[in-house]
Amino acid sequence: MISLIFFLSVGLLLFSSLFLLARRNTRPEGSSSALVEARQALRTLQAGLLPLELVNRVFAEQDWEYVRSETPRSIHELFLDERKGLALLWLRQVRIQIRSLQRFHRGAARHYARLNPRTEVELALSFAALMGACRALQFLVFVAGPYAAPRMVGVVANAANRACKISEQSLGFLDKARLGALGHASDAAML
């Protein structure tokens, strides 16, 4: 019976892998267009979504104190819901950064003949742990609300900004000239 369960489990694993293969897109990841997209997304985040001053303004506790003292209870709930949505959006941006970095690392690492499988496994586990930490934070905000941990939003903002800056360094080799060339290449490929 033990052997039957073991080999059926191996069969189930193979079935799942084949199922994923059947559903998978044949296009390779890490193409130049994907890198250009990652670079542009990073710029949009840095320029439009993550400036610290803007975030501090949006999440200012004084707003909550004002709303609490000057408006009826129904408005309080609406206000808190909106602020919670913003905090969750923030954490989503951090996760996007981590995922983007992981995609970039995989896209580059697969070309190195001297790749160290052990290091790759360690990195994959670290990425998974980071994503898990982000999920946990999202859960905390979802359950306890945006003002449950007052300093959290500011710290998350710093984290997101910092992640953007470092990711920018990661994509630094894509200078303007090369980025333009890649953009043209991907446009041509699309046509």
Added chain:
Amino acid sequence: MSRWLIMGLGLLLEFLLLGRGLQVRLIRRYYFFYVYVASVIFFTAVMMLVNWTAPSLYERWYWPLQLGTLITGYGILLEILNHVLAPYPGAERFARFSGLGAFGAILSFALLAPLVVPHWSRGSIEFERDLRSVQAVFICGLLAVIFYYGIGMGRNMKGMIMGYGLYILTSLVSLAVRSYAGTRFDQIWQVIQPLSFNVSLVIWLLALWSYCPNPTPDHMIPLEEDYGALVARTKGVMGAIRTYIGKAERA
């Protein structure tokens, strides 16, 4: 009787696959795969001949010939390694590493289990089941590397993996059940095995009807740094993000 009809249909499909491979010159590109197909044609033809002329010899001939196709079947895995992962030396190295690990793990299990687990049977069916499970785990490891590194595949290679994977899956499950249930499962097993192989042949025929190369990234990114520097940089970024997330959790 139905078993021989299914095998006869299979033989027809095998000849069609080989003929098409010759016609569109895919044999040159996927040499190991077509060696496997040829070995299966030889096996099927010999077994059909033996069954008609001397049925008493069937059991004795089955296993050595089946072992031959099992070994040539590993050629398909080599083909996948060569064609899908060759443009990605890092991913290929990872796949070889995980493939060897899987092979070692299953081999150790097959060698140690009979010593540890009481009533563990060690016949030819069990041996074939163990070898099929090595192939199954190897395919899983290979696909995990392909998924993780986002490597694209053309219709030829995708079909090759799907067809062979489905056959391995059916064989593994039916051999495991046959080993557990005993001879009462024989009638079903003898139909399922060739039938699942015919399904694989149809998949291969469709996937290998014409040449379809694997897609490659549309623009190669110049690698100006070594792997160590890439890992160090990635770890640096992750460390920074982790620190900030840790602070956020404590806040």
